[in-house]
Amino acid sequence: MPSDRLSATRRATRSSRRRVLATLGGMTLVSTAGCNGVLSGSDSTDEPIEVSVENGTDSAAEIAVRVVDGAGATLFSRVFALGPEKMGSRGAIETAPSSVHAFTPDGVARTWQYAPDLPADFDCELKDIGLTLRRDDTIEPWYSC
Incomplete structure (x- = not known):
């Protein structure tokens, strides 16, 4: 016992x-x-860009992301395999990108110019790239520090 x-x-x-x-x-x-300069204790302008991908659907998804510079050179390329309502991040992009391409095997795709327009209280020079795959089969881009 x-x-x-x-x-x-x-x-x-x-x-x-x-x-x-x-x-x-x-x-x-x-x-x-998020933009968290409190814990780092360093100037966030020197930190590389990170790519965060969120699967906002109720099923597993693969989301490919490719980030390129003005000359078309690939700065970042990765396929994120995420479960429902999960998020993943990777990357260490050292220079400002020109555009972001995101797509899924199911044909959902979006391309946009890297043009973050964050409020002044987001104290970082290079903004992190984020995107969310939505339930309505759209990809919503966003930025953070």
Whole structure:
């Protein structure tokens, strides 16, 4: 009988650890996805551009993103495989892009010029690129620091 109690205690502890790790992971995602100069302690103008992709649908999706400069050279290219309502980010683009291309295997596509127009309180020179795949089969671009 004592081994049953030990097993139940371990399961309860494991669940608690998972909850803590999930919370820490969520906090990390929020701090890196938004403009957060408080924690970094450094000037955010020197940091590279990050690409964040959100799957705002209720099914898994693959979203390809290609970022190019004014000469058409690829600065970033990646396929994000995301579960429903999930977000992922990658990248370290050092120079200002010219345009962003995003598309899915299902034919959803969007291309736009890199032209962030954020309020003055977003204190960063190079804005991070974000996009959300919506349930209505559209891609919504956005920017952050």
